[in-house]
Every structure is written in structure tokens, then in C-alpha cells.
Amino acid sequence: MADFDPDAKRVPVTILTGFLGSGNTTLLNHLLLGDHGMKFAIIENEFGEVGIDEKIINPQIKEKIDEEIIEVMNGCICCTVRGDLVQTLLKLAKKVAKFDGIIIETTGLADPAPVAQTFFVDEAIKQLYSLDCIVAVCDAKHLVMRLDDEKPEGVENEAVEQLAFADRVLLNKIDLVPGEEELAKIEARIRTINPEVPILRCTRSHVDWKSV
Numbered sequence: 001m002a003d004f005d006p007d008a009k010r011v012p013v014t015i016l017t018g019f020l021g022s023g024n025t026t027l028l029n030h031l032l033l034g035d036h037g038m039k040f041a042i043i044e045n046e047f048g049e050v051g052i053d054e055k056i057i058n059p060q061i062k063e064k065i066d067e068e069i070i071e072v073m074n075g076c077i078c079c080t081v082r083g084d085l086v087q088t089l090l091k092l093a094k095k096v097a098k099f100d101g102i103i104i105e106t107t108g109l110a111d112p113a114p115v116a117q118t119f120f121v122d123e124a125i126k127q128l129y130s131l132d133c134i135v136a137v138c139d140a141k142h143l144v145m146r147l148d149d150e151k152p153e154g155v156e157n158e159a160v161e162q163l164a165f166a167d168r169v170l171l172n173k174i175d176l177v178p179g180e181e182e183l184a185k186i187e188a189r190i191r192t193i194n195p196e197v198p199i200l201r202c203t204r205s206h207v208d209w210k211s212v
Contacts, residue, residue, distance in 0.1 A: 010130040011096055013119060014212055016105045017112045017162040018137030019146060023172040024105055027137060027205035027212070031103065034209050038100040041092060043085075085115065086122050093128050102129065103212075111161045112136075135212050136166035137205070140186055141176040147189065163193045168200065168211065175203045
């Protein structure tokens with residue numbers, strides 16, 4: 001392996017986290033259908049019983065399914081990680097070398113830290129990819145309940161971990177929260193975990209693609 005070259009062109013990676021029902025799949029559909037002229041690869045990171053071909057539900061998106069990789073109509077691709085993330089990234093390297101970015105969605109009960117660590121400890125991955133952002137999608141109505149979940153001793157609260165590692169928080173479904181005062185309380189709770197993180201309020205996961 002050659003010495004790491006920080007100036008080499010690498011594909012930027014965004015890690016997307018959030019509990020089931022937070023709006024991750026809706027966000028992915030928006031990104032794939034967006035009129036931004038960019039090509040993304042979306043990777044569903046293991047453990048899920050539902051493959052990416054079933055999660056990307058918009059019929060306008062599906063075009064060609066080949067084993068674990070879906071090619072979509074705007075030139076983007078999607079795949080489901082069935083094994084090791086590093087091997088999947090290496091396998092996709094030639095295909096995505098000219099892509100504008102990769103989005104890795106972790107499952108709802110996943111701590112994003114091990115996924116993020118991949119981009120710092122594996123030399124081959126460091127040469128090919130750069131970790132750009134970790135985004136946590138939160139259901140505004142149910143977030144506090146998730147944060148207050150009691151876990152057995154030694155077991156991490158995944159919702160807390162997702163917020164703690166986030167570079168950006170999408171506070172989704174704000175239309176289901178009764179009023180500004182309640183939203184302010186929710187944001188204050190987020191900041192007890194991650195004081196400086198930018199919080200973007202949204203409904204139905206509608207955000208500018210540049211924000212993720």
C-alpha cells in the first residue's frame with residue numbers, strides 16, 4: 001500500500017442514521033429523484049431484514065436489479081451490504097470513482113461509530129473515500145421517548161449514540177409537534193448530547209440535498 005495521499009481525489013461519504021420511522025427512506029427517495037444532476041451511490045448497511053430494493057419504494061426509482069445492486073434511472077446505484085462494509089466499498093470502488101458521493105444508511109438500531117471508524121482505520125478505504133458528514137434523522141414527536149429508553153447495564157442507547165456522533169441533525173415531522181415551545185424543548189434536549197450540532201427542522205424529510 002502506498003503512503004496515504006490526502007490530496008488524492010476521493011469520493012465523499014455521508015453516513016445517515018435514524019430510527020425506523022424517522023424518515024430515512026423518504027429522504028433517500030428525495031435524494032434519488034432530486035433535480036440536482038449528481039450521481040450518488042446509496043448503501044444499506046447490513047443487519048436489515050428488508051433489502052434496499054424493497055426500501056426504495058418509489059416506482060420511478062427502480063430500474064434494474066442485479067443481485068444486490070440496483071441501478072436507478074438517474075445513473076445512481078443502490079446496494080445492500082450482506083457482509084463486510086470494507087469489502088463492499090472496495091467492490092464498488094471502480095463503479096463509483098466518478099460519483100459525486102456515497103450515502104451509507106445504517107439500520108435504526110445501529111451505532112454509527114463503527115461505520116465511521118472504517119474510513120479512518122482501513123488504509124485502502126482511506127485512499128478511496130473521505131468521510132464527509134454523519135447525519136441523524138430524528139422523529140420530532142418520538143425522539144425524547146427514544147432518548148429516555150431504559151437499557152440494560154452495559155448496553156448503549158442507540159438514539160443517544162446517533163445524536164452524539166452527528167455532524168448534522170434533521171429534526172423531521174415537526175408538523176406533529178404542537179408548537180414552537182415544544183420544539184425548542186426538543187432541540188434543547190438534543191444540545192445536552194451534542195451542544196454545537198446544526199439542527200435542521202423539516203417535514204416529510206424535505207431538505208436541500210446540499211444539507212446532507
